[in-house]
Amino acid sequence: MVYLTRQEHFNAAHKLFNPAWTKEENEAVFGVCANENWHGHNYNLFVTVKGLPHPDTGFVYDVKKLSVLMKEHVIDYLDHRNLNLDVPFLTGTMCSTENLAIAIWNQLLPHIPENVQLHCVKLYETPRIYVEYFGKQE
Amino acid sequence: MQKRVSVYRKEHFNAAHRLNNPQWSKEKNKEVFGPCNHDNFHGHNYELIVKVTGEIDADTGYVIDLKKLSDLVKELIIDRFDHKNLNLDTQEFKHLNPSAENIAVVIYELLKPSLGDTYDLQIRLYETERNFVEYPVL
Numbered sequence: 001m002v003y004l005t006r007q008e009h010f011n012a013a014h015k016l017f018n019p020a021w022t023k024e025e026n027e028a029v030f031g032v033c034a035n036e037n038w039h040g041h042n043y044n045l046f047v048t049v050k051g052l053p054h055p056d057t058g059f060v061y062d063v064k065k066l067s068v069l070m071k072e073h074v075i076d077y078l079d080h081r082n083l084n085l086d087v088p089f090l091t092g093t094m095c096s097t098e099n100l101a102i103a104i105w106n107q108l109l110p111h112i113p114e115n116v117q118l119h120c121v122k123l124y125e126t127p128r129i130y131v132e133y134f135g136k137q138e
Numbered sequence: 139m140q141k142r143v144s145v146y147r148k149e150h151f152n153a154a155h156r157l158n159n160p161q162w163s164k165e166k167n168k169e170v171f172g173p174c175n176h177d178n179f180h181g182h183n184y185e186l187i188v189k190v191t192g193e194i195d196a197d198t199g200y201v202i203d204l205k206k207l208s209d210l211v212k213e214l215i216i217d218r219f220d221h222k223n224l225n226l227d228t229q230e231f232k233h234l235n236p237s238a239e240n241i242a243v244v245i246y247e248l249l250k251p252s253l254g255d256t257y258d259l260q261i262r263l264y265e266t267e268r269n270f271v272e273y274p275v276l
Contacts, residue, residue, distance in 0.1 A: 040183075
């Protein structure tokens with residue numbers, strides 16, 4: 001099995017704010033991340049697929065096609081956007097990095113061809129904080 | 139005469155912003171600033187490098203105590219901008235477009251009075267890994 005990863009990035013605003021809680025409860029749990037006027041990040045996104053190299057091309061998957069998939073189904077929705085306000089597939093979701101990684105996985109999965117498997121979505125919120133999602137574990 | 143050396147301190151802040159000239163039409167703002175003009179803001183992990191140049195103190199071997207420089211940058215800059223919306227939450231950008239260029243100049247002007255004429259000061263600000271600015275030009 002060979003693992004192939006493509007990196008993309010997007011710059012976005014967000015806040016961590018549970019609308020069912022008071023402002024004080026949000027600040028107690030989320031601290032500065034609850035700023036009602038949002039803050040922002042340069043997110044770095046790594047998408048890994050796995051499979052075997054095709055004998056004709058030597059590719060697990062054409063990484064240019066993976067880049068196009070990521071741009072069309074993820075980056076175009078998220079880049080230079082407000083994650084809380086502007087993104088249809090995040091509506092009603094707390095905009096943590098964890099939930100964002102899951103949402104990105106769900107955006108990509110239907111478009112991954114049959115001969116490869118989506119292995120991991122790794123999302124850096126800052127250089128020091130990242131999450132990894134490997135899909136639903138059966 | 140003691141040798142002159144430059145010392146650098148790196149800090150970071152995560153903030154939301156948008157680029158917009160209120161004197162222009164919506165169309166002109168969109169044309170000039172592109173996605174940076176989106177209504178609901180976007181964001182960045184800003185990386186700040188503060189460069190202080192001066193003579194080595196004969197007693198300490200320091201140009202400047204970097205712990206004190208870090209505390210100064212945190213107090214005057216990071217506490218002001220981190221996890222904030224630069225357009226909505228700050229006095230400095232109430233009427234000033236928060237481009238990386240303008241942010242670098244503002245940071246310089248906030249820090250310089252505390253450092254006085256003993257040191258030369260230069261600010262380098264990364265808006266993303268690929269885009270950064272410096273002020274002043276030495």
